[in-house]
Structures are given as C-alpha cells and as structure tokens.
Amino acid sequence: xxxxxxxxxxLLGIGTVGGGVYEILKRQxxxxxxxxxxxxxxxxxxxxxxxxKRDGIxxxxxxxxxxxxxxxxxxxxxVEVMGGIEPARTCILEALRAGKHVVTANKDLLADYxxxxxxxxxxxxxxxxxxxxxxxxxxxxRPLKQCLAGNHMTEILGIVNGTTxxxxxxxxxxxxxYREALAKATELGYAEADPAADVExxxxxxxxxIMASIAxxxxxxxxxxxxxxxxxxxxxxxxYARELGCVIKxxxxxxxxxxxxxxxxxxxxxxxxxPLASVNDVFNAVFVHGDAVDDAMFMGRGAGALPTGSAVVxxxxxxxxxxxxxATGRIHCTCYKELPIKAVGDxxxxxxxxxxxxxKPGVLSSIASVFGSNGVSIAQMIQRNKRGDLAELVFxxxxxxxxxxxxxxxxxxxxxxxxxxxxxxxxxxA
Amino acid sequence: xxxxxxxxxxLLGIGTVGGGVYEILKRQxxxxxxxxxxxxxxxxxxxxxxxxKRDGIxxxxxxxxxxxxxxxxxxxxxVEVMGGIEPARTCILEALRAGKHVVTANKDLLADYxxxxxxxxxxxxxxxxxxxxxxxxxxxxRPLKQCLAGNHMTEILGIVNGTTxxxxxxxxxxxxxYREALAKATELGYAEADPAADVExxxxxxxxxIMASIAxxxxxxxxxxxxxxxxxxxxxxxxYARELGCVIKxxxxxxxxxxxxxxxxxxxxxxxxxPLASVNDVFNAVFVHGDAVDDAMFMGRGAGALPTGSAVVxxxxxxxxxxxxxATGRIHCTCYKELPIKAVGDxxxxxxxxxxxxxKPGVLSSIASVFGSNGVSIAQMIQRNKRGDLAELVFxxxxxxxxxxxxxxxxxxxxxxxxxxxxxxxxxxA
Numbered sequence: 001x002x003x004x005x006x007x008x009x010x011l012l013g014i015g016t017v018g019g020g021v022y023e024i025l026k027r028q029x030x031x032x033x034x035x036x037x038x039x040x041x042x043x044x045x046x047x048x049x050x051x052x053k054r055d056g057i058x059x060x061x062x063x064x065x066x067x068x069x070x071x072x073x074x075x076x077x078x079v080e081v082m083g084g085i086e087p088a089r090t091c092i093l094e095a096l097r098a099g100k101h102v103v104t105a106n107k108d109l110l111a112d113y114x115x116x117x118x119x120x121x122x123x124x125x126x127x128x129x130x131x132x133x134x135x136x137x138x139x140x141x142r143p144l145k146q147c148l149a150g151n152h153m154t155e156i157l158g159i160v161n162g163t164t165x166x167x168x169x170x171x172x173x174x175x176x177x178y179r180e181a182l183a184k185a186t187e188l189g190y191a192e193a194d195p196a197a198d199v200e201x202x203x204x205x206x207x208x209x210i211m212a213s214i215a216x217x218x219x220x221x222x223x224x225x226x227x228x229x230x231x232x233x234x235x236x237x238x239x240y241a242r243e244l245g246c247v248i249k250x251x252x253x254x255x256x257x258x259x260x261x262x263x264x265x266x267x268x269x270x271x272x273x274x275p276l277a278s279v280n281d282v283f284n285a286v287f288v289h290g291d292a293v294d295d296a297m298f299m300g301r302g303a304g305a306l307p308t309g310s311a312v313v314x315x316x317x318x319x320x321x322x323x324x325x326x327a328t329g330r331i332h333c334t335c336y337k338e339l340p341i342k343a344v345g346d347x348x349x350x351x352x353x354x355x356x357x358x359x360k361p362g363v364l365s366s367i368a369s370v371f372g373s374n375g376v377s378i379a380q381m382i383q384r385n386k387r388g389d390l391a392e393l394v395f396x397x398x399x400x401x402x403x404x405x406x407x408x409x410x411x412x413x414x415x416x417x418x419x420x421x422x423x424x425x426x427x428x429x430a
Numbered sequence: 431x432x433x434x435x436x437x438x439x440x441l442l443g444i445g446t447v448g449g450g451v452y453e454i455l456k457r458q459x460x461x462x463x464x465x466x467x468x469x470x471x472x473x474x475x476x477x478x479x480x481x482x483k484r485d486g487i488x489x490x491x492x493x494x495x496x497x498x499x500x501x502x503x504x505x506x507x508x509v510e511v512m513g514g515i516e517p518a519r520t521c522i523l524e525a526l527r528a529g530k531h532v533v534t535a536n537k538d539l540l541a542d543y544x545x546x547x548x549x550x551x552x553x554x555x556x557x558x559x560x561x562x563x564x565x566x567x568x569x570x571x572r573p574l575k576q577c578l579a580g581n582h583m584t585e586i587l588g589i590v591n592g593t594t595x596x597x598x599x600x601x602x603x604x605x606x607x608y609r610e611a612l613a614k615a616t617e618l619g620y621a622e623a624d625p626a627a628d629v630e631x632x633x634x635x636x637x638x639x640i641m642a643s644i645a646x647x648x649x650x651x652x653x654x655x656x657x658x659x660x661x662x663x664x665x666x667x668x669x670y671a672r673e674l675g676c677v678i679k680x681x682x683x684x685x686x687x688x689x690x691x692x693x694x695x696x697x698x699x700x701x702x703x704x705p706l707a708s709v710n711d712v713f714n715a716v717f718v719h720g721d722a723v724d725d726a727m728f729m730g731r732g733a734g735a736l737p738t739g740s741a742v743v744x745x746x747x748x749x750x751x752x753x754x755x756x757a758t759g760r761i762h763c764t765c766y767k768e769l770p771i772k773a774v775g776d777x778x779x780x781x782x783x784x785x786x787x788x789x790k791p792g793v794l795s796s797i798a799s800v801f802g803s804n805g806v807s808i809a810q811m812i813q814r815n816k817r818g819d820l821a822e823l824v825f826x827x828x829x830x831x832x833x834x835x836x837x838x839x840x841x842x843x844x845x846x847x848x849x850x851x852x853x854x855x856x857x858x859x860a
C-alpha cells in the first residue's frame with residue numbers, strides 16, 4: 001500500500017470561517033488518513049496580530065508574515081478566509097504562482113477577479129476551489145461543474161443571502177415592518193452594522209455572478225448583475241403577495257436565453273407552491289433547471305462557521321485527493337463561451353405595481369391606456385383600499401420587456417391623478 | 431495545448447436510461463471538447479436483438495456480443511444501463527478486470543454486491559461511478575463523498591421513490607384511497623405492472639443502503655435495511671396526520687448512532703414544516719445532517735430517461751476528466767469502518783397507533799396500563815369517531831425502542847376489548 005503522507009496547509013485568517021475550518025480539521029484528524037489516503041494538517045495561520053488571545057488555536061502556528069508561508073515549499077495548500085479584495089487577491093495570486101493550491105470562500109474577489117485568479121491557477125496547473133463562496137455549506141459549485149455537466153443549464157434561481165431571507169421571513173410570518181425585522185436580524189448577529197451589502201442585494205449579486213459563470217460557461221462579473229434590494233418592501237406588499245398566492249423573496253435570477261444571459265437580484269413575488277417559497281429564516285437554496293435534469297434544488301445553511309467551513313474542508317480534501325493522485329488542475333475554469341449579457345431593459349418579467357391614485361372616474365382608463373400604448377398587458381388588478389380621496393391600485397402585468405414597463409412607469413409618475421408609486425416588484429413566472 | 435482526444439464508450443442496454451444517455455451525449459457533442467478537453471463518443475451498444483427497430487439510434491453501433499466490447503481495447507468506459515443482477519454483475523466485473531471504467535445506474539446490484547464491485551475497481555485502479563443509482567438526476571453521491579467529506583454525517587432522510595411519493599401525494603391532496611392512487615400511477619407509467627419493489631419500500635431500501643454506506647463510511651447492504659411499504663395506508667391515517675400537523679411520506683431513514691447504524695424505510699408522519707413534507711408528486715429529495723454542514727437538502731427528479739441520464743453523463747464526464755488527468759481511481763470506496771447495524775427492535779421511534787376498541791369504561795385504562803408496563807409513554811391521544819359500539823382511538827407515543835412498542839402491540843392484539851389494530855406508523859421527530 002502507499003505510504004502515509006501528510007499535506008500541509010496554511011490558513012490566511014482565523015475569523016469566523018477560518019475558526020470553523022480549524023475546528024473541522026481537528027475533528028477529522030482521526031479518520032482523514034483512511035478517508036483520503038493522506039492527512040491534512042494546519043502548518044501556519046496568517047494573522048494581523050500574533051499576540052491576540054485566540055481560544056482553542058495552537059498559538060505556535062500563528063504568523064504575521066505572509067512570506068513565511070509563501071516561501072515555505074512544504075506548504076502545498078493555502079486557504080484564504082480573510083475576505084475583502086486586498087491583500088486576499090495578491091496573496092492568492094502569489095500562492096498560485098508559487099505552485100500552491102488555493103481554497104477560498106471569498107465571493108467579492110471571485111465575482112470581480114475570477115478570470116484573473118482562474119487563469120493564473122491554470123497557468124501554474126494549480127487547483128483553485130471555492131465551494132464556500134456561494135451559499136455557504138450547500139454543495140452547488142461541484143454539482144454544477146461535475147454532476148450536472150451533461151446539461152445545458154437554462155436557469156438558476158437562488159435565495160443566496162440569509163440575512164435578507166431572515167428579514168423577509170419575519171415580515172411574512174410575524175407581520176413585522178422592514179425596520180423592525182432588520183433590527184431583529186442585527187440583534188441576532190445575522191445583519192452587519194452596515195447592512196447595505198445584504199439588503200441592497202450586492203452579496204446575492206456576487207454569488208449569482210459566480211454561479212452564472214459556471215452554469216452557463218461564460219464569465220459573468222458582479223458589474224453584469226442588476227441588483228435591487230429589499231429596503232422598500234412593506235407589510236402592504238407582503239399582504240398583497242399573500243392574496244395572490246405568493247410570498248416575497250429576494251431572488252437571484254440568472255437565465256441563459258437565446259439572446260444572451262439575463263442576471264439580476266430582485267425582491268420577487270413567487271408562488272407558495274414553488275419549492276423556494278418555503279425556504280425560510282437564514283436558510284439558502286439554489287434552484288436550477290437544465291435540459292436533462294429538469295428541476296433540481298439544493299438547500300442548506302448559507303453562512304456560519306461550521307457550515308461554511310464544511311464547504312472549505314470539502315475543497316481542501318478534494319485538493320488532497322488530487323495531490324495524492326497527481327491530478328491537480330484536473331478541472332479548470334470552464335468559461336469557454338463569450339455570451340452577451342442582456343441589459344436590464346431587455347429582460348422580460350412580470351411586474352407587480354402598487355400605486356395610490358385619485359379615486360374618480362376615468363383614472364383607471366388613463367392608467368390602462370398608458371400601459372396599452374407601451375405594449376404592457378395587465379394580467380390581474382386589485383382595487384380595495386382607500387385613503388381619503390385616494391384609491392390603492394395593484395396591477396400584475398404579463399411578461400414584458402423591462403424598458404417597456406419602465407416607460408409606462410415614467411409616464412404614470414407624470415400623471416396628475418397618480419399621487420404615489422408605492423411599490424414596483426417583479427413576479428416570478430415559471 | 432494538449433491535442434484533442436476521443437474517449438470511446440460502450441452502452442450496455444439502450445432502454446429508458448440508455449436512450450437518455452445517448453440523447454444527452456448527442457446534445458453535448460458540440461461543446462464536450464471545450465468542457466472536458468476530450469470528446470466522448472459512443473462506440474458500441476450491447477442489445478439482445480440487433481434487428482429491433484430503434485428510432486434515433488445509429489444501428490451500426492449495435493452488437494449482441496459482449497466479447498466484442500470487452501475485447502475492444504479502444505473502449506475505455508462501459509456504461510451499464512441494463513438493470514437487474516445478471517448479466518450486469520458479470521459484465522461489470524469483467525469490464526473492470528479488463529481495465530475499463532464503469533458507470534452504472536443499477537441500485538439493485540450496488541445494494542447487494544457493492545463491496546465486490548468496488549473492491550474489483552480498486553484492484554484494477556478503475557473508476558466505478560454510480561450517481562444515477564440513487565435518486566436519479568439529483569446530485570447526491572458526489573456531494574456526500576466530496577463536498578461534505580469534512581462532516582461526520584449523522585442522519586439521512588430520503589424520499590427516494592417517486593412512485594410511492596406520487597401515490598401518497600394523490601391520497602393527501604385529492605383524498606384518494608391507496609388502490610385508486612396506485613391505479614392512477616400505473617396509468618401514467620409511474621408504477622410497474624408488479625409494483626411490489628416500489629410500494630413495499632424495497633427500491634427505497636436499496637437506495638438507502640447505498641447512501642448510508644457512503645455517508646457513514648461503513649458497508650450497508652439491502653439485507654440490513656428494514657422495510658415497510660405503503661399498501662396499508664388509508665385516507666383515515668392521512669386525515670389524522672393532517673390533524674396532527676403532519677403528512678405521511680415513505681421515508682428512508684438512516685442514522686449513525688453511538689450504538690451502530692439504524693436504517694429502515696417506513697411510511698412516516700412528518701411535520702408539514704419539515705422541508706421534505708412539501709416534496710410532492712414524483713419528486714425525490716434527500717435531507718442530510720452533518721456535524722459541520724448542519725441540515726442540507728437535495729431535491730429533483732428521481733427517475734426518467736433524461737434526469738437519470740443526466741447523472742450517468744455527469745459520471746461519464748468525470749471519468750473522462752480522470753482519464754485525461756491520468757487520475758482514474760482517484761476516489762475509491764470509502765467504507766473504511768465496520769459499524770454494527772442495529773436490529774429493528776433496538777431502533778427508537780415515535781409511533782402512531784390507530785385502533786378500534788369497545789366503547790366502554792375501563793378500556794382506555796387497560797390500554798394505558800399495557801403501554802405503561804412496557805415502558806411506552808403516550809405523547810398524544812385522539813378519540814373522536816365511533817362505529818356502532820366501537821370507538822376509534824389514536825395514540826402518538828414518545829420515542830421508544832421498537833421492541834417495547836412491539837411487545838405492547840402484541841398484548842393489545844390479545845385484549846378482547848380491542849377489535850382491530852387499524853394502523854401502526856412511525857412519526858418523524860427532529
């Protein structure tokens with residue numbers, strides 16, 4: 001039998017995710033050799049401050065000197081769990097150029113610099129794995145790249161931000177308003193002090209860029225992703241959604257159409273019968289459609305030390321198996337197409353529009369004529385609430401090009417009988 | 431750049447799944463080379479009758495002579511989609527011994543002869559992949575073996591038989607009785623002429639044996655799996671389940687406990703708030719729990735030419751990548767433990783018991799005393815329906831060892847005041 005070998009790795013950072021990785025590797029110590037044929041051990045941990053007290057971490061592993069890791073040829077794997085663009089980007093590039101394999105959980109970096117990093121990995125025949133960068137512990141990158149490789153993938157729908165899913169769940173289940181639900185999320189540590197990256201959909205947008213690149217075999221960067229957040233959602237919208245048999249979720253939507261890739265993140269009405277509708281609290285889920293597999297969904301925890309650590313360690317173990325088999329660089333970047341990205345105005349969606357208008361004859365017909373002259377057809381309308389001499393009107397359109405809907409909206413906003421455009425949301429249609 | 435290479439494969443069988451694989455490979459022809467670095471082509475198809483007309487299949491590929499494939503050294507991958515034990519087992523063993531890699535969708539074979547097949551693959555450093563053998567198109571084997579490899583997995587819950595899930599969905603959603611729902615499933619081609627393998631839980635049991643082996647790193651065969659079917663479920667049970675906030679699903683349950691592996695397939699009451707409860711119709715889903723990832727769920731189509739073909743082609747592509755990287759046999763069997771299998775009597779579950787007893791004073795106390803003297807405690811009781819001088823009683827127990835519940839049941843059956851034990855079901859408890 002082959003001799004037992006040890007593979008040494010360095011952790012760059014030992015925060016939440018790094019701590020999770022360290023803990024999991026410790027738990028796996030006993031059976032790693034039988035599982036992988038090799039043992040993986042943490043050789044060094046890069047930190048800012050070596051003297052900070054860290055419970056449960058072997059202090060002799062700490063270093064504040066990146067060169068000490070980079071120049072140590074016995075370290076074959078670098079695990080980047082610092083987050084942020086720099087110095088993470090430089091460290092990863094230098095590690096790859098030094099022939100080290102890299103695991104990263106850094107979605108910000110991948111969504112903007114994925115091509116550069118993956119090209120560098122290929123040049124040096126190194127592995128660069130990043131299962132943890134999308135939807136935390138949920139296996140989704142490897143399923144897309146390998147299990148579903150025989151598919152022409154046409155759609156990805158994702159609830160890929162736990163903070164916003166928690167907020168919307170609280171608003172839906174307990175009738176909270178946005179501010180109250182955000183406060184609750186902050187109190188529980190689900191939302192950061194500056195929640196913009198979550199609530200504006202940027203975090204979800206980065207994950208969608210990464211998944212769309214892999215599923216559609218064409219590079220999508222964060223700047224290609226149109227994002228809208230959830231800060232304008234009110235309990236009134238949620239109540240109307242319920243009446244329409246829907247819930248509101250912050251969905252990442254990526255479609256591989258004949259005319260190019262559509263990718264965006266928006267709060268959307270989605271039917272309660274859709275499997276994503278019952279993915280609640282901080283859980284994440286990714287729903288995909290391919291020409292062979294049809295519909296499939298992957299659900300789990302999108303964040304947290306151990307769930308995210310689970311994905312990182314899965315990648316570490318995969319690299320260890322590659323090293324052992326002499327097969328690193330076995331699967332490189334698979335973005336071999338250059339598909340166009342559709343502008344948001346060219347994307348087709350159903351829309352939900354809630355507005356307050358003067359409650360008098362002729363108003364409805366003015367609105368209808370604006371829609372009609374812009375090629376927007378109305379699938380459903382609800383009129384019920386009044387406030388003084390104003391009536392609340394809710395319209396659900398058929399699928400329409402974004403620019404046509406936007407044109408209607410611009411004209412509606414200029415009509416003197418319309419007092420307030422209260423909400424504009426998209427509606428998921430199968 | 432590396433030169434373009436062609437990898438030749440043989441299909442053993444061209445039925446539903448084989449036809450799906452053939453179709454998917456045809457669709458992928460255009461981009462396979464860019465995706466994998468190699469092109470995979472179908473070189474031969476083994477059939478019983480070469481002269482049968484098969485639409486869309488290149489007749490020049492057909493052969494009824496296995497030796498022609500076995501002895502063709504240019505064929506590197508054999509895809510076994512015949513089903514059944516023989517000649518599938520012999521063909522796979524001979525192919526592996528000849529140094530060919532094998533993909534199979536054959537759960538019957540793997541659940542009984544997995545060890546022999548995997549040992550043979552290891553001896554000859556060949557790949558033997560079988561993603562399609564469990565839950566059709568849903569990626570689950572590779573996620574368990576690779577993505578979640580850093581976990582100590584403790585539980586797998588699976589809805590892994592589409593036929594029975596369809597029947598139970600019809601019974602739940604439309605109030606059908608079992609016979610009617612089975613007839614509907616047969617009419618739609620979901621149930622076979624002899625539905626025993628599905629409705630008695632054998633098919634699900636085989637899939638649970640395969641998944642438990644992989645997740646718990648210890649060989650579980652079909653004979654280790656206790657199975658109960660759904661033929662005794664009535665609309666009365668379903669109505670009570672609803673009243674208790676549950677639905678009835680045929681669940682495969684595998685638990686990795688301190689005392690050994692528990693594995694069984696039973697119709698179970700499961701809370702409507704559990705993600706598996708809303709997996710309906712022919713959809714399959716696998717819910718797993720690991721110490722790091724926490725809960726995760728994988729959902730999709732468990733059968734059908736293209737979904738199952740999707741999983742087979744994912745395996746073929748993975749082998750092609752291994753061949754190209756010189757890394758076949760990269761991941762072998764990971765059953766490196768020998769954990770005991772718990773007897774059904776030692777497993778602990780909550781139970782649902784529905785019975786008809788004489789409607790007179792003292793009956794309830796006799797029943798309660800039988801439970802009490804066998805250490806079975808009652809969590810909930812419903813008494814509502816009457817039929818002549820009989821009353822229908824429903825009990826939900828706390829978690830109890832199977833043998834203690836069974837002992838109570840044996841005594842209850844002997845009590846003259848009890849006229850009928852109408853149903854005994856298990857209740858999923860988190």
